[in-house]
Amino acid sequence: xxxxxMLAVAAVALAIGGIVFWLLIVVGAMLMMAxxxxxxxxxxxxxxxxxxxxxxxxxxLSPLASGASFFTLGLVVGAFFFVAAITRxxxxxxxxxxxxxxxxxxxxxxxxxxxxxxxxWALGLVWACDTAAFFVGRSVGGxxxxxxxxxxxxxxxxxGGVLAAAIFGGAMMSWGLSPWLALxxxxxxxxxxxxxxxESWLKRQAGIKDSGTLLPxxxxxxxxxxxxxxxxxxxxxxxxxxGALA
Numbered sequence: 001x002x003x004x005x006m007l008a009v010a011a012v013a014l015a016i017g018g019i020v021f022w023l024l025i026v027v028g029a030m031l032m033m034a035x036x037x038x039x040x041x042x043x044x045x046x047x048x049x050x051x052x053x054x055x056x057x058x059x060x061l062s063p064l065a066s067g068a069s070f071f072t073l074g075l076v077v078g079a080f081f082f083v084a085a086i087t088r089x090x091x092x093x094x095x096x097x098x099x100x101x102x103x104x105x106x107x108x109x110x111x112x113x114x115x116x117x118x119x120x121w122a123l124g125l126v127w128a129c130d131t132a133a134f135f136v137g138r139s140v141g142g143x144x145x146x147x148x149x150x151x152x153x154x155x156x157x158x159x160g161g162v163l164a165a166a167i168f169g170g171a172m173m174s175w176g177l178s179p180w181l182a183l184x185x186x187x188x189x190x191x192x193x194x195x196x197x198x199e200s201w202l203k204r205q206a207g208i209k210d211s212g213t214l215l216p217x218x219x220x221x222x223x224x225x226x227x228x229x230x231x232x233x234x235x236x237x238x239x240x241x242x243g244a245l246a
Contacts, residue, residue: 033099050083122236130161145158165186165192166186195229
């Protein structure tokens, strides 16, 4: 039920766009940053500094302010250096980029030309990959993909996820998606899987099972959005590249 509720909230906010979608991005990003700090055992003072620093570019990301612009990107990078200098912990500052760049990318995708459509493509390929990987991995099984990092992941699930994303990209192309973006879809699915694996590695390093407890049965927001984190910035760059070729 929690998963369906999250999907419904995200779908409604994405469809409405504007302030509503920005608010969802802000809430999600702040919760992810808090989980990042907990994952790296950051003390309360440094955690507050990181959250404060991230809140600045997130505020400017508002449609009523600068929005998804190079200025906002500069603030994200500036927040990274600020947190690194104040806390003297690069692992804390990395969280600013880990959370801030996907937030900026999602806002950019939604507010650009055909924003709703390309946003659905970027998020949909991650959901297609994750869903297929789960069900194919459970039903087919077989050799483990990365047993020392995430024992439950299998090669069959990985291949099934990438194929599902490729099919999704093809379907989106029939509805008007650029052939270049459709071609990139399975590659971004691989990136999504790597993002999932990286977050599993972070949790293994921290010796925990889930990044948080806010989502009963689903862990934390980092757990649910680990594939979106690397895909969103690359999808935004892909859209910019395709626009430049047009």
